[in-house]
Amino acid sequence: DAGVIQSPRHEVTEMGQEVTLRCKPISGHNSLFWYRQTMMRGLELLIYFNNNVPIDDSGMPEDRFSAKMPNASFSTLKIQPSEPRDSAVYFCATTPGASIPPTCGEQYFGPGTRLTVT
Amino acid sequence: KNQVEQSPQSLIILEGKNCTLQCNYTVSPFSNLRWYKQDTGRGPVSLTIMTFSENTKSNGRYTATLDADTKQSSLHITASQLSDSASYICVVRLSMEYGNKLVFGAGTILRVKS
Numbered sequence: 001d002a003g004v005i006q007s008p009r010h011e012v013t014e015m016g017q018e019v020t021l022r023c024k025p026i027s028g029h030n031s032l033f034w035y036r037q038t039m040m041r042g043l044e045l046l047i048y049f050n051n052n053v054p055i056d057d058s059g060m061p062e063d064r065f066s067a068k069m070p071n072a073s074f075s076t077l078k079i080q081p082s083e084p085r086d087s088a089v090y091f092c093a094t095t096p097g098a099s100i101p102p103t104c105g106e107q108y109f110g111p112g113t114r115l116t117v118t
Numbered sequence: 119k120n121q122v123e124q125s126p127q128s129l130i131i132l133e134g135k136n137c138t139l140q141c142n143y144t145v146s147p148f149s150n151l152r153w154y155k156q157d158t159g160r161g162p163v164s165l166t167i168m169t170f171s172e173n174t175k176s177n178g179r180y181t182a183t184l185d186a187d188t189k190q191s192s193l194h195i196t197a198s199q200l201s202d203s204a205s206y207i208c209v210v211r212l213s214m215e216y217g218n219k220l221v222f223g224a225g226t227i228l229r230v231k232s
Contacts, residue, residue, distance in 0.1 A: 004161070043162070043207065043222040056219075091161050109161025 004110035006092050012116045018080040021113045023092030024073060031095040033107065034067055034077050038088045049075065082117045089114050120145040122210050122223035130229045135198055139226045141191040141208030149211040153182050153193045156205040156225070165193070165206075198230045 005024040013019055025032050033048040047057040049069045057067070064083070069075040079086055093107040122143045131137050143151070150169045154162035166175045166182040168191070174183045179196045195202055208223040 042224045043209075045220055045222075093161070106164055106167070107162075109163065111159075112161050 004092055004094055004108055006090075006110035006113050008113060009111060010114045010116075012118065013082055014118055015083055016081045017117075018078065019082045019086075019115060019117075021077040021079075021090050021092075021115070023075045023077070023110060025075070025092070025094035026096075026108055027073070029094035029096050029108070030072075032069060032075050033093040033095070034075070035091040035093065035109075036088045037091060037112070043091075046077070079115075082115075084117045087115055087117050120210075120212065120219075120221045122208055122221050124206075124208050124223040124226050126226060127224070128227040128229070130231060131198055133198060133200055133230050133232050137195050137198060137228065139193045139195075139206050139208075139228070141193070141223055143189050143191070143208070143210045143221070143223075145189075145210040145212060145221050147213040148186065148189075149213040151182075151184055151191050152209045152211070153180070153191075154207040154209060156207060158204070162207055195228075198228075200230050200232060203228060203230045 004026055007022045011019060031050050034046040035043050036046055037043045044059055046059045047067045048055055052069045052072060065079055067077045089112045091109050091112045093109045095107050125140045148170055150167055152167045153165045155165050156162040165177050165180050168175050168184045170186040181194045184191045193206055205225040205227050207225040210221045212219045
């Protein structure tokens with residue numbers, strides 16, 4: 001298995017533009033997490049899905065952020081409109097198993113998308 | 119307030135030496151504690167996961183300890199190698215009735231020099 005796949009790996013965009021980050025989970029993994037990482041705040045959980053259903057989006061910073069998981073093999077994180085303070089590395093991670101909520105499942109992280117908003 | 123504090127912030131050691139990274143947490147009620155290794159430009163990779171009943175867990179040259187009474191954990195790296203240079207992140211999970219939320223430490227940046 002290729003692991004968690006994220007695209008693009010790097011994104012540079014201007015303030016106000018829409019940004020869409022993509023994630024393909026490991027096949028068979030039922031839980032998917034979106035994280036944001038910055039030097040100042042470290043890793044932050046934004047939202048997670050279980051069996052394609054959003055379970056907890058309390059980490060989503062504001063309405064400009066939205067995430068979808070239309071099927072078991074694809075998820076998107078969208079920022080509209082983007083702002084310079086959104087610059088960060090965004091990670092997608094997945095976990096095998098369908099327990100709700102996820103318990104001790106090992107999380108497998110993708111390589112991340114480095115977003116720069118100018 | 120649920121917090122995870124790691125020390126030191128950064129560390130430089132010579133190849134072959136041992137080192138210990140610390141993690142203190144105030145997260146309660148506790149479900150499990152994980153240590154992740156994050157290489158530069160890569161996503162975190164899990165090293166160990168421990169529940170409150172486990173005192174120690176090893177993964178090769180990495181040994182994690184947990185004292186649930188004092189709410190302290192450590193990650194000991196034996197005979198360090200250049201490839202150990204990375205950020206090490208301590209993550210504590212709240213118990214199920216609190217939504218299994220994860221609380222992340224800021225990480226310790228380790229650099230191993232030859």
